Amino acid sequence: MQYITLTDEQMKIYVQSREPLELRDSDGRLLSKIPPFCTKADIEMAKRSMATPGPRYTTEQVQGFLNHIKEATESGELINPTRQELRERCAAFTNRPSPQSAAE
Secondary structure, three states, X not given: OOOXXXXXXXXXXXXXXXXXXXXXXXOOOEEEEEOOOOOHHHHHHHHHHHHOOOOOOOHHHHHHHHHHHHHHHHOOOOOOOOHHHHHHHHHHHHOOOOHHHHXX
16 A cells, blocks of 8 residues: 655644645646544544543553453453343453442
8 A cells, every 4th residue: 555654844734733634646637635633523522521421541451451352352251241241241350440330
């Protein structure tokens, strides 16, 4: 596959764009449109999510938990888990009380 490497300035424009970005040649002819890196709707959804109460997990915690579940499933230790079983394993894995048991 062929590719074009963006300059730092071009990358900055792309990352800051909230609408589709037009790619043009040196004569100004439209070559293509690419979707924004992050849309206004993405930002609004993230703001709403951050405003809600609840636990926050890092990427490393989520990856670790998913690997834990995968290993438990492959070993036969975990077969068709219920939501509650997954909540409890998540709480144990992250050393936090599960949301349901915290509410009780």
